[in-house]
Amino acid sequence: MHNIVLFGPPGAGKGTQSEKLILKYNLIHISTGDLFRKHLGEGTELGNLAKKYMDEGNLVPDEVVIGMVDDKIKSTKDANGFIFDGFPRTVAQAEALDALLEENNMKISCMIALDVPEEVLKERIKERGKTSGRVDDQNEQKINTRIRVYLEETLPVAGYYQAQNKLTKVHGVGGIDEIFQKITKVVDESI
Ligand code: AMP
Numbered sequence: 001m002h003n004i005v006l007f008g009p010p011g012a013g014k015g016t017q018s019e020k021l022i023l024k025y026n027l028i029h030i031s032t033g034d035l036f037r038k039h040l041g042e043g044t045e046l047g048n049l050a051k052k053y054m055d056e057g058n059l060v061p062d063e064v065v066i067g068m069v070d071d072k073i074k075s076t077k078d079a080n081g082f083i084f085d086g087f088p089r090t091v092a093q094a095e096a097l098d099a100l101l102e103e104n105n106m107k108i109s110c111m112i113a114l115d116v117p118e119e120v121l122k123e124r125i126k127e128r129g130k131t132s133g134r135v136d137d138q139n140e141q142k143i144n145t146r147i148r149v150y151l152e153e154t155l156p157v158a159g160y161y162q163a164q165n166k167l168t169k170v171h172g173v174g175g176i177d178e179i180f181q182k183i184t185k186v187v188d189e190s191i
Pocket of ligand 1: 055057059061163
């Protein structure tokens with residue numbers, strides 16, 4: 001069973017690589033950003049709550065995110081493993097995830113951190129904004145906020161997994177398949 005944390009700043013390619021990993025390893029994709037967008041689209045209470053944070057590029061409060069992930073894990077039967085994309089984004093979320101997995105007799109196998117220079121991230125997000133329809137992809141100030149929030153609040157999560165010897169950095173610039181090969185090597189060695 002593989003439980004993978006795919007880590008990196010906005011625009012690092014987590015979504016793209018997750019799609020390929022899900023197919024190769026038959027994993028359940030837990031992207032908290034996608035889950036929030038789904039709630040938003042359906043106009044749920046959770047979606048309305050998350051909207052004001054998402055629109056500004058800020059993090060949704062930990063307890064809201066953790067509750068949503070807990071529900072998703074519990075409602076998934078017979079999974080071959082999970083890929084966590086865009087979660088955990090704070091050390092409190094990482095601790096909560098370890099506790100949730102332990103309750104279900106699981107643990108994180110590895111964290112893969114995609115390393116991409118800031119200028120490349122900004123270009124990729126702006127390019128994605130042309131088709132994603134995401135408010136937070138289309139405005140320079142919001143993009144800058146998301147990168148700042150990543151550096152200040154999310155980067156310490158890498159240290160959390162490093163302390164457990166689970167962190168591997170992968171250079172995230174190049175061809176999609178080339179990056180995918182590097183990621184699968186790490187996953188295969190993490191069993
Ligand atoms: P993403 O699609 O991962 O870039 O997430 C889009 C937005 O959803 C973020 O800018 C946050 O506002 C919110 N979000 C997604 N995942 C999390 C998380 N793990 N913790 C807090 N907020 C999150």
